[in-house]
Amino acid sequence: MTVDFRDPRAALQMQQPALAPQYRLILGVLVISAVLMCAGALWFWLQPPAWLDAQTAPFFALALGLTGAADLGAVAFLRWFWARQQR
Numbered sequence: 419m420t421v422d423f424r425d426p427r428a429a430l431q432m433q434q435p436a437l438a439p440q441y442r443l444i445l446g447v448l449v450i451s452a453v454l455m456c457a458g459a460l461w462f463w464l465q466p467p468a469w470l471d472a473q474t475a476p477f478f479a480l481a482l483g484l485t486g487a488a489d490l491g492a493v494a495f496l497r498w499f500w501a502r503q504q505r
Contacts (some may be wrong), residue, residue, distance in 0.1 A: 441500050448493045455486030 459482035466475030
C-alpha cells in the first residue's frame, strides 16, 4: 500500500482496519453492562434499599463494582485481541 507522504498521519490511520460489526456489537454490549454494573454499585453503596440488609449492601456494591471493572477489562482485552488478529 502506498503512503501519501504529504499527510502521513492520515495515511497511517487509513491502514488500521476497523473491527467487524459483530465485534463492535459485543464490545458495545459489554460497555453498557459495565456502566450499568458500576451505576448499580454506586446506588447500593450510597443509598442501599430497605429490602436489603444494611450489613450486606456494601459487599453487594463491591461485587457489582468489581464485575463492572472486569467487564471493562474484558473490553480492553478483546479489542486488543481482535485488532491483533486482523493485522
